[in-house]
Amino acid sequence: MAILEVKNLTLRFGGVTAVDDLSFDVQEHSITSLIGPNGAGKTSAFNCLTGFYKATSGEILFQDKSVMRMKPHAITEMGMARTFQNLRLFKNMTVLENVMSGMHCRTTSGIGGAVVRSPHQRGEEKKIHEVAEECLDFVGILNKKDRCARNLPYGDQRRVEWARALATQPKLLLLDEPAAGLNHDEKQQLMALIRRIRDERKITIFLIEHNMELIMKISEKIVVIDYGKKIAEGTADEVKNNPRVIEAYLGKEDEEAV
Numbered sequence: 001m002a003i004l005e006v007k008n009l010t011l012r013f014g015g016v017t018a019v020d021d022l023s024f025d026v027q028e029h030s031i032t033s034l035i036g037p038n039g040a041g042k043t044s045a046f047n048c049l050t051g052f053y054k055a056t057s058g059e060i061l062f063q064d065k066s067v068m069r070m071k072p073h074a075i076t077e078m079g080m081a082r083t084f085q086n087l088r089l090f091k092n093m094t095v096l097e098n099v100m101s102g103m104h105c106r107t108t109s110g111i112g113g114a115v116v117r118s119p120h121q122r123g124e125e126k127k128i129h130e131v132a133e134e135c136l137d138f139v140g141i142l143n144k145k146d147r148c149a150r151n152l153p154y155g156d157q158r159r160v161e162w163a164r165a166l167a168t169q170p171k172l173l174l175l176d177e178p179a180a181g182l183n184h185d186e187k188q189q190l191m192a193l194i195r196r197i198r199d200e201r202k203i204t205i206f207l208i209e210h211n212m213e214l215i216m217k218i219s220e221k222i223v224v225i226d227y228g229k230k231i232a233e234g235t236a237d238e239v240k241n242n243p244r245v246i247e248a249y250l251g252k253e254d255e256e257a258v
């Protein structure tokens with residue numbers, strides 16, 4: 001069953017068609033990737049899915065409901081979370097506070113509850129605290145929960161962002177270049193973590209990524225785009241032997257060999 005369906009999605013910036021009549025789906029509990037050469041339209045498509053860009057036309061269905069006109073926070077509330085290519089942590093907050101900050105979409109206390117701390121609000125705070133700690137434990141940095149986020153090494157800061165996304169209790173997790181800036185060991189750990197998120201938490205994974213080793217190893221389905229259009233779709237083996245894909249990547253083999 002598809003958890004996400006993208007139908008004829010098009011995004012234009014003035015004269016530039018960044019996403020061009022793109023259609024694909026993401027099956028529930030799968031690991032699916034979107035790849036393509038630089039400027040192919042991956043980030044633009046990603047931003048349409050998560051409500052950061054308004055698509056020019058087409059349809060995006062998440063769990064059979066249209067998210068085309070929805071704002072990012074409303075899409076998160078529905079169960080679609082994302083991480084960013086450039087980290088967006090609150091650098092002066094602790095690790096735990098950063099994770100808890102992402103969870104307001106799962107609370108019911110209004111402004112009144114924040115002023116007069118009702119038993120209901122105290123209960124919610126306790127729950128938020130527990131879930132945040134459990135997510136930090138899952139990504140392996142619970143022992144750093146009281147550290148200031150800006151003092152952590154880059155790899156750990158990425159884990160904070162992952163924990164924050166997981167704490168929103170998503171059904172679908174979108175990862176924007178998760179391997180960027182990671183060393184070899186960290187990339188291996190990242191692959192294991194992506195698999196654990198899917199297998200243990202039953203969360204569907206959709207990612208865009210330049211690191212072909214990672215993409216080819218973990219993806220069950222790969223969608224390839226070039227100039228905003230889909231040029232191939234299939235398993236790693238199918239995609240890497242596809243002449244259109246090879247052609248799209250020609251000349252870039254040194255950095256992005258398929």
Ligand SMILES: Nc1ncnc2c1ncn2[C@@H]1O[C@H](COP(=O)(O)OP(=O)(O)OP(=O)(O)O)[C@@H](O)[C@H]1O
Nearest residue numbers: 013016017018036037038039040041042043044045
């Ligand atoms: N805000 C914008 N305004 C105008 N044009 C844009 C904007 N964002 C992207 N584009 C253009 O849309 C096209 C697709 O860009 P996009 O960043 O989505 O590609 P990408 O596949 O994510 O590239 P990369 O792999 O380099 O991150 C490019 O031609 C780009 O110049």
